[in-house]
Amino acid sequence: MTAPISTNAPNGTTNGAFSGVSLNDLPKTNTFTSNLPSDSAFKTPSISHKAPRDGLGPRIVKGALYTYVRPEKADEPELLSVSPAAMHDIGMKKAEDETEGFKQFAAGNKIFWDEKTEEGVYPWAQCYGAISLFETTNPTTSARYELQVKGAGRTPYSRFADGKAVLRSSIREYVVSEALNGLHIPSTRALSLTLLPKSRVVRERLEPGAIVVRFAQSWLRIGTYDILRARGDRNLIRQLSDYVAENVYAGWSSLPSAFNASKSPSVASVPKDTIQGSAETEENRYTRLYRAIVRRNALTVAAWQACGFMNGVLNTDNTSLLGLSLDFGPFAFLDNFDPSYTPNHDDHMLRYSYKNQPSVIWWNLVRLGESMGELIGAGSKVDDETFISKGVTEDFAPELIKRAETLIQNIGEEYKAVFMTEYKRLMRARLGLKSEQDSDFDDLFSELLDTLEAAELDFNHFFRRLSSLRPSDLETEDQCKAKAPIFFHKEGVPSTATLNEEAARERMGKWLRIWAERVKKDWGTNPVGQEEREKEMKGVNPKFVPRSWILDEIIRKVEFEGEREVLTRVMRMATNPFQERWADGNDKEAIAEEERWCGDVPREGRGMQCSCSS
Template identity: 65%
Template sequence: MSSHITSSASSQGPSGGVALKDLPKSWNFTANLPADSAFPSPAISHKTPRDDLGPRMVKGALFTWVRPEEAVDPELLGVSTEALRDLGIKPEEAQTDEFRQLVAGNRLLGWNEDKQEGGYPWAQCYGGWQFGSWAGQLGDGRAISLFETTNPDTKTRYELQLKGAGMTPYSRFADGKAVLRSSIREFVVSEALNALRIPTTRALSLTLLPHSKVRRERTEPGAIVTRFAQSWLRIGTFDLLRARGDRDLVRKLADYTAEHVFSGWSSLPARLPDDQQDTAEPPSTPVEKDTIDGPTGLEENRYARLYREITRRNAKTVAAWQAYAFTNGVLNTDNTSLMGLSLDFGPFAFLDTFDPNYTPNHDDGMLRYSYRNQPTIIWWNLVRLGETLGELIGAGAGVDAAEFVEKGVRQEGADELVSRAEGLITRTGEEYKAVFLEEYKRLMTARLGLKVHKPDDFETLFSELLDTMEALKLDFNQFFRRLSGVSIKEIETEEARKEKAGLFFHKEGVVGDEAVARERVGAWLDKWRTRVVEDWGAQEVTAQAEEERQAAMKAVNPNFIPRSWILDEVIRRVEKDGERDVLGRVMKMALNPFEETWGGDREEEERWDKKGDTALLTAAKKGNKEMVTLLLESNTDIDISTRNKYNQSPLTVAIEEKYWNIVKLLLKERGRMSGVDEHFAWVLGNPGGTEECNGKWKEFRLSFECVVSP
C-alpha cells in the first residue's frame, strides 16, 4: 500500500494532522437547505432499498439523502499526501482499513447504525445550461457527499465527496459509475492544478472497484475518486431554481452562500467608486450586511455584492487557466463553481502546441469552449447567474421589505427593478474584465521573470510572444520553462539571440523557414532582455540578480504538466498492464511540477517532461506501433487547429501532418496498400493536400507494389 501513496514537497501543519475518528465533521449544507420530500430524513432514506433511490425529478429541494453503493474488495490505488495535509489528516491514516473503507464508500462516519441517526451522505440537485441550451434538472448523478470537515490548523472547511459511488435520483439515464480511465485523469489533474496554484477542487484518493464493470463505448473497470472542495455549489444550482420559479429558494440559497460558503456578508467586496468601475481591487473596508451604497438607480445591496464576489473569483480562475494554457473543455453552467474553482474534469487538456482555437472536446464543433473563448464563456455563465439573482439585485434598498419578500415586485416597480439589475450586471461585467486582466498580467509578468508590469508589456511582450508561438507552433509551457534558464549574457547580440532561438523549437525543427523563425524569436528575446535589465539592473544584471531571477521563474514555470498523452499512457499501464507504481510516479511529478528531477524512473521522467512530438517520433523510430497509435489518437502532440478532422484514423492524421516515418510504420503494420488510397485521397482533397503528399502517395504505392510482387 505504501508504494501507492503519492507525496509532495509540502510539510504537515503544526499538529501534523489527526486521525479520521478525531477529524471534525459537520453537515451544514443539509442542516440549512431543504431536503428531497420523498426522503425527508436520513433514516427513511437508509431504510429504502438502494435500487429505489434511482433517477427521478426532484422539486423544492437542493439535495437528496442517499448512501454510496457497497464496494466489494476495493483496491486503493493512490492517495495524495498534499490532500491529506490540507484536510488535516495524519499521513499514516491512509494505511488503515478504516480509511480504505471510507474512500470506497463502505464506511459512513457520523452515522449511528444502531440508532438510525446522525450525519448522512447526500447528492446535490442542480440544473444547467449546456452548450448554450437549457438542459433541465441535472444534479450529482454519480457524486455523493459524505460530510464536511474543518482542518484543525487552518480552520478551512471542506466538503468530502465520492465520485463514482453509485446511482442517485440525479443519474438520469446513467448508472452512477465512473470508469478508471476518467478517474485517473481527474485524480491527477485536480492535484496538478492545485500545485500550479490554480483554484480547483481537489482529489484525496483513487480507488479501483475490481468487480465493477462499467459499460461505456466498451466495458471498463469502475473506480471512485474521493474529492473535496470548500463548496460544490455551482451556477447551475441557482439556474434550476430560476427555471422552476422558486424565488424563495433562490433567496435562501443566496443567504446560505454568503453566510456559510463565504465568510459572511461583511466579507463581500465594497462598492467600486463610479469613476473606477473597471478597477481590479475594491476598497478593503468591511461592509455591513444591510449597507446600501451607490447613486439612485444603481444602488448596491448585499446580493449585488454577493454576485460581484462570485464574479471576481471566477475572473481570477479563468485568468490562471489562460496563463497556464489549461482548457476545461465543458464550461457549462453546471460546471462553473460559485467559488471560482476548476470543477468537473471531463475532456480537459493543457495546450501543447499553442493554438488559441484548441478545444479538447470532440463534441465542441463550434469551439464554444476553446482556449480562446474561456474568458467569454465564463462571463456568459455569470450573466445567467445575474439573471437568477436579478430580482434580489434589482430590488436595491427594498430587498428586505416585507411585501417584496412575500410577493415580489409590484408591476409598477418592475421597470425600475429591471433597469437597476441590468445596470449592475453590466457594471459587474466591467469589473470582471478588469479583474481578469489584472490577474492575467500578474501571472504572465511572473512567468516572464519581471518584477513589475509596465503598460507596454501586454502588446510588446505578451501578445507578440503568443502570436509568435501560434505562427511557429511552439510548445506553450515548455517555452516558459526553457526561458527560465536563459542567461541575459547569452543573448546580448543579435546573432546570439538567433542562435538561442533554437532552444524553443521542437526537436524535429520549426514550422516554415528556420531562418525567419530564428529572426522572429530573436527579436522577441531582445525586447524581453531589455525589460529584464530594466527590472533587475540599471545597466546590466549582476550574477546574483540573474540567479534570483532564474530561480523565481522556475518557481512559476512548471517543468512538468500532465499532458493528455502522458495520462493516456498512465491509464494504459495501470488498466491494461496492471502497473501500480507508475501512478505514484506521475503524481509525484504533478505535485511537484517545478522540480528539475523527481528521483524516479529517469527515462520516464525525461520523456514526460518533454514535448509530445518527441515522444511520438521516438516511438516511431523504435517501431512501437501501439504507442504511436495511442499518441496520435490522443490528439495532443500534433497541430489541432482544425480539430474536427481528427475524427479520422491515425493513418490519415499522420499523412495530414506529413509524419512520413509514422506513415511508413503504420503501413508496414497493415502489410498491404489496399484501402490506404482513401486516406491519401482525403488529405489530397483538403488544404493539407500538397505536392509533397501526392509524391509520397506515389512513393508508397511503388514500395508496396514491389513488396507484393512475386
C-alpha cells in the same frame, strides 16, 4: 520578487507542526444539510436508510437542494492511489490510508452515521454533485471541506445516467485536480482513487468502474441556480444565496462593494468609478454576493489562460460559485500554442476553445445574474415583507429590471478589469518581470503568443526554458537568433507552421532581445540578480504538467498492464510541478520516465482531444 502563479483563492495548504489525525477522529459536520431544505420524500437520514438502495435513483426533486442517499456497496475494491498532499491538507495523519477503515471509506463502503443511535453525519447528494459523506475543517487553515465519493451509484439527480465513473476518466480527474492545486490554481481536489474490479460500466466500451474521493470548500455551481430559476422557485434562490454568503464565503460583511476594489491585493487597480451612485445602481447585499462570485471566477480563468489550461465543457453546471476548477471531462493543457484548440472532440463550434474560455465563463455568470436578478434589482426593497412574500409588483418591475441589468453590465466591466489585471500579473511573473510597463502587453505578451502560434511552439516548455537564459547570452542579434532553437521541437519548426525555421529564428530572436532589455531594467546585470530571477521564474513556470498523451499512457499502464506505482510517480510530479527532478538519483528508469514526460511532446500526442464520458 515576482508574484507566484496564485489567485489568492482558498486553496491553502497546511503548514506548521500539526501532524494530522485518524479518519475516525477527523471532525465531521453537515453544515450543508443543516441549513438547506431536504428532499421531502426522504426527509430524514433514517427514512432514506430504510429505503431500498435501488429506490433512491433518478427522479425530479423540487423544493429541495439535496437528498439523503448512501453510496452503493462496492465489491472487492482496490485502493490504487492516495494523494499525500490531499491527506495533509484535509488534516489526516500519515499512513492512515494504509488502514482498512480508510480503504472502505475510499470505496464508499463506510459511512459515519450510526443506524441504532441515528447519530453522526448521513451522506447526501445534490444536483450535479456526487454523494457527499461529510464536511471537515482543517484545524490549521480553518478551511472547511466537503468530501464526496464520485462513482458510488445513482442518486435522484443522476437523470438517465448510472451514477458510475470509469477508471479512465477517474484517473484523469484524480491527477488533474492535484496538478492544478500544485500550480496554485483554484480547484476541487482529489484524495484517493479506487478501482472497482467487479463493476463494468458501459461508455464508449465496457470499462472498469472506479471511485474518486474528492473534496472542495463548496460543490455549489451556477447550474444550481439555473434549475431553481427554471422552476420559478424564488424563495429557494433567496435561501441558497443566504447560505452561499454566510457559509461558502466568509459572511455578508466580507463581500466586496464597488468602492473597495482594492480589498483584494490582486485586483487593486480595478477602476473604482465603474459604478455610479444613482438610483439605477443602488446596491444591496445580494449585488455584493454576485460581485464576489464574478471576481473569483475572473481570477480563476485568468490563471487558466496564463497556464494554458482548458475545461472542455464549461456549462453553467461546471462553473463554481467559489471560482474553483470543477468537474474534469475533456480538459487539457496546451501543447503547441493554438488559441483555437479545444480538448473536446465534440466541440465542433470551438465554444470551449482556449481563446473562448474567458467569454464562456462570463456568459455563465450572466446566467447567474439572471437567476439572482430579482434580488439584485430589488435594491433597498429586498427585505420588504411585500416583496419577500408576493414578489415583484407590476409597478415595481421596470425599476427592478433596469437596476438589475445596469448592475450586471457594470459588474461585467469589473470582470474584464479583474481578469486583465490578474492575467498581466501572472504573465509578468512567468516572464520574470518585477515591474509593469504599458508596452509589455504589446511588445512582450502579444508578440510572444503570436510567435508561438506562427512557429507552432510549445506553450509551457517555452517559459521553463526561458527561465535559464540570461541577458548576457542575448547581447547581439546573432546571439538571440542562435538561442531561438532551444524553444523549437526536436524536429525543428513543423512543416505545417506559418513560419519556416529561418523566419522563426529571426522573429524569436527579436523578441528575446526586447525581453533581455526588460529583464536588465528589473534585475540589473549582476549575476546574483540574474540567479535570483532564474529561481523566481522556475518557481512559477512548471517543468511538469499532466498533458493528455501522458495521461493516456498512465491509463494504459494501470488499466491494461496492471501497473500501480505509476500513479505514485505521476502524483509526486503533479503536486510538485516546479522541481527539476523527483525520482531517487539511483532510479535510472524513473528518471528517464520523468525526462520523457517533461520533454518534447511526441508529434502524435500534440493537441489530443477526448470525450465527455465518465
